[in-house]
Amino acid sequence: MQLDPRSTSFGRHETFPLRYGWLPKGFEAIEEDPQTLHKPEIAMIKLGVGRNMVNAIQYWLQTTGIITIDGGGAHATELGKMIFAADYNGGDPYLEDDATLWIVHWLIASNATQATGFFWFFNRYAAPRFSDKELLEGLTDFVNNTLNQKKRSQNTLKSDISAITRMYAAVPGRTDEHLDSPLTDLGLIEADPHSGYRSLRTNRPFLPVTALHFALSQRFAAEPEQPALPVRSLLYGDDGKASPGAIFRLSESGFMEKLEQLMGTYPSCYELRDTAGVNQLYRGSELPDPLSILEHYYRSSL
Template identity: 30%
Template sequence: MGEGGCRPYRHRPLQHRRRGRTGRRADRRRAETGCARTEIRMTLAALRPRFSGHETFACRFAWLPKAIRLITRDSRALSDDERAILELGLGKNMVRALRFWLEAFDVASVEAGTWSLLPFGEAMFGDNGLDPYIERAETQWLLHWRLSTAVENPLFAWRHILYRRMRPDFTRSELLAEMRAEGERLGYEHSDVTLLQHADVFIHSYLGSLNPASPEDALDGPLVDLGLLRRLGRRRGADRIEPVFTLTRIPISEIGVGVVNYAIASYWTARRAGESVVTFRDLAHGEGSPGATLRMETDDLRDHLERSPAPWSYRPSGDAGSVIAVADLDPARLLREIYT
């Protein structure tokens, strides 16, 4: 068996030259297809994307600071439903959602009922944190970055909408059909209710609640102000007219040069560790890349790389080009520099 459990292609001579070529191509296609399917399964097993856990609630602005103060006072309090409900002033399902978002934003983790801040959470929200109350736009961009670029256990809707779709616009029914097909292709089967709730959480995270049923529902979260998603009229679907949503492109001047530099270094160390060269195409369009995650225009990112004094050098080459690391990449240092 070859790498990944696929049998390596072995040529078996055929009697006729023309048929032999065709046979070899067919054998190779079968081998490559089998390997591709195995790779999909292996990649999926490593990713283990999440479809639920948020209890259908998008994260609210006040949730992260509240939870971090509670964790700082008592690292086990958040694991106790009754105490967390009392201390945070939230319902049981919202407490569960808050736990989910703490981990999804890479802010905190729990082990055996004990919560602790992760390095990003400690730097941003711990003692002497850089922005403990999420008062700066850069912090909101960083939260979007951490949420969207998880290598393990990524949120399925985020991964699909930001990195897998070709078009920026969609309706809820279109998104549901795509997510159902993508999930089945990867070997996951979820009910339409679960998939649609998951898609709605993405929409509500960036647009706020469209039809708030309570005062709590009307409270926006830390990602709404980014302007990454907007409504774009309506169009007819299979059986009804629906709102259309579209992802927008954001200029670097609105994101912040420091956030972009941090994103480049973070992407490089997380997904290209040990490599001294990354293609511009990967930085602009790859899964988890700064260009795709922060919704930057390609020319805007290229101009930034050409002008940036950061620890890399851009080498243009036709339509592609490459970026070369010329010094140590230190996301933690670049994170601090955003707030200096």
């Protein structure tokens, strides 16, 4: 949620982007046996993947906040149970709901500690069109000059660039569609025949307002002493904090339209005010925590 140069991570996905089925299957496996991910031979059979993929599945489960790991093994978080557990009412155990996918994306791209490369791309990299080479140059500059980590391996940074583009960009002619990430459906990165890729800020009318509600609630929860957050920070994230506007690739007009829609639906949760010339979003008296937002959404979707 907040970038800290002392706590960063690159390339821990073993070069594997998040794939269809990994989060549900990984969650189910650790619910059956919390030690599954610590038993590679058993995990390989149960999950139907190779050893490196087992590590990648564990990484994505942790990065999305679906599980935590300690000496006693892996344990489902309340968030993980809310989405995947069969004994919860509602939920989205097969990741079929667009709102869940947008929230999974937010959880990854806002995780500055465990997915620093993804956090950098969605919160700090502003070029609308780019190539793999330009992305690597941008990430290298960020690592060297902002994080002051000049000894980072170029191969590690390249693996993050590859994971970002493969996880979000649907590439024409690819023959392994069944293995692609569900996040390609969000349209946040597209193949561009002229410059490699494009990632444009747009109005995104199909962004579920619940995803923005969840993200804003997490931002407020991360700063409980703050009654309001600057709209600029929420739009651009140039203060080292996760930005819903940037992560969802919303234009300014698109962000404000979604915010107006959100405030119309939940009038007691947010209020926009101009304070001393600064446009700020105030937390309302009835702003729920992120899990309550998700629970209400799933129950109302039944």
